[in-house]
Amino acid sequence: xxxxxxxxxxxxxxxxxxxxxxxxxxxxxxxxxxxxxxxxxxxxxxxxxxxxxxxxxxxxxxxxxxxxxxxxxxxxxxxxxxxxxxxxxxxxxxxxxxxxxxxxxxxxxxxxxxxxxxx
Amino acid sequence: xxxxxxxxxxxxxxxxxxxxxxxxxxxxxxxxxxxxxxxxxxxxxxxxxxxxxxxxxxxxxxxxxxxxxxxxxxxxxxxxxxxxxxxxxxxxxxxxxxxxxxxxx
Numbered sequence: 001x002x003x004x005x006x007x008x009x010x011x012x013x014x015x016x017x018x019x020x021x022x023x024x025x026x027x028x029x030x031x032x033x034x035x036x037x038x039x040x041x042x043x044x045x046x047x048x049x050x051x052x053x054x055x056x057x058x059x060x061x062x063x064x065x066x067x068x069x070x071x072x073x074x075x076x077x078x079x080x081x082x083x084x085x086x087x088x089x090x091x092x093x094x095x096x097x098x099x100x101x102x103x104x105x106x107x108x109x110x111x112x113x114x115x116x117x118x119x
Numbered sequence: 120x121x122x123x124x125x126x127x128x129x130x131x132x133x134x135x136x137x138x139x140x141x142x143x144x145x146x147x148x149x150x151x152x153x154x155x156x157x158x159x160x161x162x163x164x165x166x167x168x169x170x171x172x173x174x175x176x177x178x179x180x181x182x183x184x185x186x187x188x189x190x191x192x193x194x195x196x197x198x199x200x201x202x203x204x205x206x207x208x209x210x211x212x213x214x215x216x217x218x219x220x221x222x223x224x
Contacts, residue, residue, distance in 0.1 A: 047215040063212060104167065106150070106207070107152075108167070
């Protein structure tokens with residue numbers, strides 16, 4: 001079955017840019033039935049959607065993060081990526097990638113998450 | 120921006136029914152999804168398109184959505200159902216509710 005795995009640095013300095021990659025295995029990222037999303041969760045808090053990308057390259061971002069976020073896709077590597085710039089302590093969280101059903105926007109497969117600390 | 124409101128906590132006795140609500144403006148006109156998250160684990164989809172259960176989710180989980188409220192019901196609650204539950208909908212972007220901690224005791 002499809003599995004997702006996040007990778008990237010666990011520690012980022014304030015004002016720097018976070019770069020995370022999600023590798024999709026067991027299925028093709030080019031499957032047009034899905035979007036590919038990033039979600040984050042600060043410790044002890046709820047889920048916050050960051051944004052999503054479709055195979056066409058079309059993106060949609062959380063309005064509260066839109067000015068700092070870029071999501072891209074690399075079909076040759078079966079990966080999609082997140083860049084979040086101007087990091088602050090408030091961005092410290094577990095970051096998840098998830099497969100998102102098109103067009104109903106529910107997330108049916110999640111990665112295990114990766115912890116990012118800004119310090 | 121669109122908001123989804125959930126009660127912070129719900130308590131239920133084993134074998135009884137737990138009802139988790141999610142409120143939002145005209146939520147019934149949108150599709151609601153629900154996720155279960157246990158400590159230290161990733162969220163798991165337990166309901167989508169209001170009332171559809173993914174494969175592997177027990178039949179004791181059911182969902183509905185009408186008016187301004189979506190509801191996730193756990194019939195015959197078990198200790199393993201103790202977790203945080205999040206509702207989610209789409210309104211120009213993905214929106215999550217704040218989460219409800221379900222305690223089975």
